[in-house]
Amino acid sequence: MxxxxxxxxxxxxxxxxxxxxxxxxxxxxxxxxxxxxxxxxxxxxxxxxxxxxxxxxxxxxxxxxxxxxxxxxxxxxxxxxxIVPFSVDSDFRHKVSITSSRKQKFLGGNLNAAIPGDYIMPQKLVLKIMQQIIREKGAALLRYYPSNGSVELRELLSKRIARHGAFVPSEEILITDGALQSLYISLAVITKPNDIVAVESPCVFSILEVLSNLGLRTVDIPVRHTIGFDTDYLESVCKSSPIKAIVVTPNFHNPTGISMPEAKKKELYAIACQYDIPIIENDIYGDLYFGAIRPSTIRNYDDRGLVLTYSSFSKTVAPGLRLGWLSPGRYFSAAERLKFSLGRSVSAINQEMVIKLLSSVAYDRHLRFFRRYLQLQAAEITEQIRTFFPEKTLMSTPDGGFSLWNQLPQGTDMVQFFKSCNDFGVSFTPGKTFSLTNAFDFHFRATFFENITINTLHFIREIGLSIR
CATH class of the missing domain: 1.10.10.10 (Winged helix-like DNA-binding domain superfamily/Winged helix DNA-binding domain)
Known part of the structure; x- marks a missing residue:
């Protein structure tokens, strides 16, 4: 110097x-x-x-x-x-970390993160398209796009949704900054503080956080192993409580991976109509099916505008692609105004990225590979847990999505279990993250978004044997 x-x-x-x-x-x-x-x-x-x-x-x-x-x-x-003193919510930060962060020290496998790993993201495809967009659009990417989203993008989404049996006009679609913003808008336009909302139990941490920030009360509706969201339990709750909204993930629910049968989806919609309760439907995992046919949405049955359906591309393409969509039904006008107040326009390059993906066969070709890969990894993890964990361990059997829900026998030393996980470098998400109660203290979620290696399978085996 x-x-x-x-x-x-x-x-x-x-x-x-x-x-x-x-x-x-x-x-x-x-x-x-x-x-x-x-x-x-x-x-x-x-x-x-x-x-x-x-x-x-x-x-x-x-x-x-x-x-x-x-x-x-x-x-x-x-x-x-x-300088104003501020407090840090360490519990909140910990939950964010254990549900979405990858840590270098977990060399055995980051099976806690609910986001696609680098290995299985279509990196080359995304970067190639992004470079092409920059060359073609240039300075146009620096301008505001329409507040409701690109017209071309909304038309492509409308056509794609129609392929799965739901009629959603492009004019009724709002492009958002992701699924979480879509959920926030939906809840904010149909509820007020202290209202009661029916939610799945177990329920993903991010949904619980949005509900809490909006000052809403919740009533837990169990997710059953065979039928998913328990409609009989919901109906009994509706008879005794003024439910203002129902938040549900009918296809490949997180964390259980369970889907509702078509008959149960119809039952849920019928209950909502009977009590005039809006359904907020999370379809973010709908494209990750392992079978031959994509499952339908509850929106397929909606003829009253009572269902607000949302999704995004963060689970199927890349978590950094912050783009989602919302079809708010009869609540469109209020949702449109709220969306504008939360952000004038969604990233132009992200919108153009999805337009390119949906305009060609690239997205569907990627999804076919992605689903096969997830299905294979789900089978490998399931087999290891079934073989080497305690005999009375219960687990879900996902037919899509990215997560496996496991329950260890009552009395299992969970401190020792998570210590073993740490020692062997494998991270799972504790069950208590998915509830405001202690109902799932003996549960854990394993995701198969990360590349599963021979070492991963070996360490899962060792963890299981350490608690038998």
Whole structure:
């Protein structure tokens, strides 16, 4: 780093001011004194004082010389007054970490993260398309897009939704910054603080967080191993409580991976119609089916505008592709206004990215590979847990999605279990993350979004044997 001759004296003055040895208003050495003590030229001394003046340490008084400025002390007081103590919710940060973060130390496998791993993301496809978009669109990407989203994108989504049996006009689709924003908009336009909302149990942490931030109360509806969302239980709750909304993931529910049979979806819609309760339908995992046919949505049966359906591309393409969509039914006008207030426009390049994917066979070709890969990994993890974990361990059998829900026998030392996970470098998500109660203390979720290796399977085996 270059040094200047004036630093011989400016560094001394600067240090004394910082240490409060020299205080505001104190007279500083004259040019003559500094010239005598340091052997510097007048021009060098002048440059030094100019430097100190620029930094706010000193100021010049005509015909009197230089004194210590009071600006620094005033700025310090202003800074002290402006520093407002804030609290950090460590529990919130921990839950975010264990549901969506990958850690280098877990060399055996990050089976906690609900996002596609780098290995199975279509990186080359996405980056190639992004470069193509930048070349074609140029500066147009820097402008606002329509507040409801690109017309072309909404038309493509409408056609894609129709392929699965639901009629959703493109004019009724809102492009959002992701599924979570879609959920927030949906809840905000149909509820007010202290309203009661029926939610799945277990329920993904992010949904519980949105409900909490909106000041809503919840009633848990069990997700059963064979039928998914328990409609009989819901109906009994509706008879005794003023339910204002139902939040449900009918296809490949997170964390269980269970789907509702078509008959149960119809039952749920019939109950909603009977009590005039809006259904907020999360279809983010609908494209991740392992069978031959994509499951339908509850929106397929809706002829009253009572179902608000949303989805995104973060689970099927890449988590950083922050783009979702919402079809808010009869609540469109309120949702449109709220969406605008949350953000004038969704990222232009993200919208163009999805347009490119949906305009060609690229997205469906990727999905076919992606589903086969997830199905294979689900089978490998399931087999390891079934073979090496305690005999009475219960697990779901997902027919799509990305997660496996497991229940260890009552009395299992969960502290020892998660210690073993840590020792072997494999991370699972604790069951307690999916509820505000202790109902799932003996549960854990394993995701198969990460590339499963021989080491991963070996360490899962060792973890299982350590608690048998």
């Amino acid at each position: 270059k040094t200047y001759r004036h630093q011989l004296f400016t560094s001394v003055i600067e240090e004394k001011i910082i240490k409060n040895i020299l205080k505001a208003g104190d007279k500083l050495p004259s040019v003559r004194t500094i010239r005598r003590d340091y052997g510097l030229s007048v021009s060098t001394i002048q440059k030094g004082y100019d430097y100190l003046s620029f930094k706010g340490f000193v100021k010049s008084i005509p015909r009197k010389g230089y004194i210590v400025s009071d600006e620094l002390q005033q700025d310090k007081k202003a800074e002290d007054k402006s």
